[in-house]
Amino acid sequence: MTERAEWTESRQSAMLPRVGRHTRAVRPVAVVPDDPKDEWVRQLYRQFANQLSAHVLGLTKYDRQWTEDVVQETFIRAWKHADKLDQRPEMLRGWLFVVARRIVIDTHRGRQVRPIEIRGTDIAEDRVGVSDKADSTVDAIVVHDALRRISADQREAIIETYLKGHTVDEAAVLLGIPPGTVKSRTYHAMRALRRALRARG
Amino acid sequence: MASHFDVAAYALGTLDARGTEAFEGHLASCANCQVELFELQELPGLLDTVAETWPDAPVRGAVIYGLPTKRRRFQHLGAATAAAVLVFLSGAVTAIGFLGWDGADPPAASEPPTALTRLDPVAEEPGGVRGSLESSTSHAWVETTPEGSRIALDLGGITGSTPCSAVVVSRAGETTEIALFDPPKKGERVVVSGTTPYPVAQIDRVEVRRVSSGKIITTLKAPEK
Numbered sequence: 476m477t478e479r480a481e482w483t484e485s486r487q488s489a490m491l492p493r494v495g496r497h498t499r500a501v502r503p504v505a506v507v508p509d510d511p512k513d514e515w516v517r518q519l520y521r522q523f524a525n526q527l528s529a530h531v532l533g534l535t536k537y538d539r540q541w542t543e544d545v546v547q548e549t550f551i552r553a554w555k556h557a558d559k560l561d562q563r564p565e566m567l568r569g570w571l572f573v574v575a576r577r578i579v580i581d582t583h584r585g586r587q588v589r590p591i592e593i594r595g596t597d598i599a600e601d602r603v604g605v606s607d608k609a610d611s612t613v614d615a616i617v618v619h620d621a622l623r624r625i626s627a628d629q630r631e632a633i634i635e636t637y638l639k640g641h642t643v644d645e646a647a648v649l650l651g652i653p654p655g656t657v658k659s660r661t662y663h664a665m666r667a668l669r670r671a672l673r674a675r676g
Numbered sequence: 677m678a679s680h681f682d683v684a685a686y687a688l689g690t691l692d693a694r695g696t697e698a699f700e701g702h703l704a705s706c707a708n709c710q711v712e713l714f715e716l717q718e719l720p721g722l723l724d725t726v727a728e729t730w731p732d733a734p735v736r737g738a739v740i741y742g743l744p745t746k747r748r749r750f751q752h753l754g755a756a757t758a759a760a761v762l763v764f765l766s767g768a769v770t771a772i773g774f775l776g777w778d779g780a781d782p783p784a785a786s787e788p789p790t791a792l793t794r795l796d797p798v799a800e801e802p803g804g805v806r807g808s809l810e811s812s813t814s815h816a817w818v819e820t821t822p823e824g825s826r827i828a829l830d831l832g833g834i835t836g837s838t839p840c841s842a843v844v845v846s847r848a849g850e851t852t853e854i855a856l857f858d859p860p861k862k863g864e865r866v867v868v869s870g871t872t873p874y875p876v877a878q879i880d881r882v883e884v885r886r887v888s889s890g891k892i893i894t895t896l897k898a899p900e901k
């Protein structure tokens with residue numbers, strides 16, 4: 476029923492300008508007017524704001540304000556990393572897309588008003604390719620099963636960070652191991668879960 | 677400094693602000709980590725489900741991926757052969773069920789796209805089915821949304837092992853990537869969907885490309901009316 480309410484809002488917003496036609500300046504441009512990065516990020520915005528907005532709209536379920544905030548924050552972060560960013564279009568696009576997804580999830584955590592699931596159907600959105608039946612409950616059962624079967628160290632890394640809501644550094648203190656070890660165990664655990672999902676076929 | 681290993685913690689969002697910024701700097705020039713993030717992106721949501729009942733197993737059929745209370749099936753609008761049925765949630769973002777494939781081997785992907793039928797415009801209302809695109813191996817359904825359009829693709833003949841993207845090209849030549857996905861197992865089809873900011877009438881074609889090389893694997897084309 477939340478679905479219905481949101482959909483009604485979306486219909487109303489059909490009167491607004493189309494996505495990607497933002498005229499609002501990206502914030503850093505105003506903050507540091509003479510920085511050579513400004514023109515670069517303006518170009519980046521012109522090149523990718525459209526497709527990034529469309530992508531983010533799918534993640535926010537057509538929440539336009541949220542989408543704009545996420546897109547803007549993504550370009551602000553791009554501006555911060557202007558010197559490091561590989562300038563090939565596919566690399567720039569890939570970076571913008573994955574960082575925007577991270578921002579959507581992170582900002583969602585602070586948003587209690589509008590529950591949104593960055594899971595299940597949203598995943599099916601982007602990546603149904605990995606699962607024939609698109610049955611996410613089955614996928615969750617596979618992940619559960621795999622999580623029980625990986626090494627205790629790896630399982631602990633996932634549980635102490637993601638499941639219990641601690642950062643890597645916090646978990647490192649709790650577990651009495653270096654943060655780098657938490658990260659590498661998390662990495663191997665995640666690869667194992669991913670393999671289990673793929674093997675389900 | 678950030679390393680490749682941080683990619684998993686980043687995918688889970690368990691890095692602190694400084695770690696996140698450092699990893700995003702690493703990600704700026706690391707194609708491997710970008711690809712890994714796409715591969716890992718479904719896991720946080722699945723782990724959320726696992727967390728709800730941990731250490732017990734998730735209850736099958738419970739929850740979250742809540743099926744729509746109101747379903748609408750997409751009709752096969754073109755000369756569709758795949759038994760793919762797309763189930764759209766009421767309105768915007770949706771679930772997709774892939775119910776099977778008729779068993780025949782899909783033709784090779786390299787065949788040129790064939791002509792297709794574009795439906796006559798129907799009422800300009802969100803959710804209205806507005807058209808279809810096709811190639812020799814694949815079908816696309818297009819519907820109007822408040823933001824532009826939504827496209828569901830049922831793709832055959834997608835081979836290889838590295839990620840692919842579906843890119844919508846507008847008549848003005850603008851492009852929007854609507855989906856990233858892994859090729860299915862040999863002989864199987866894959867169903868993906870996504871949204872575009874373009875109205876249905878401005879959509880020229882959909883290209884499926886190899887992410888690594890940009891090579892076009894197949895093109896779904898709408899003819900001029």
Ligand SMILES: [Zn+2]
Binds near residue numbers: 679702706708709
């Ligand atoms: Zn890396």
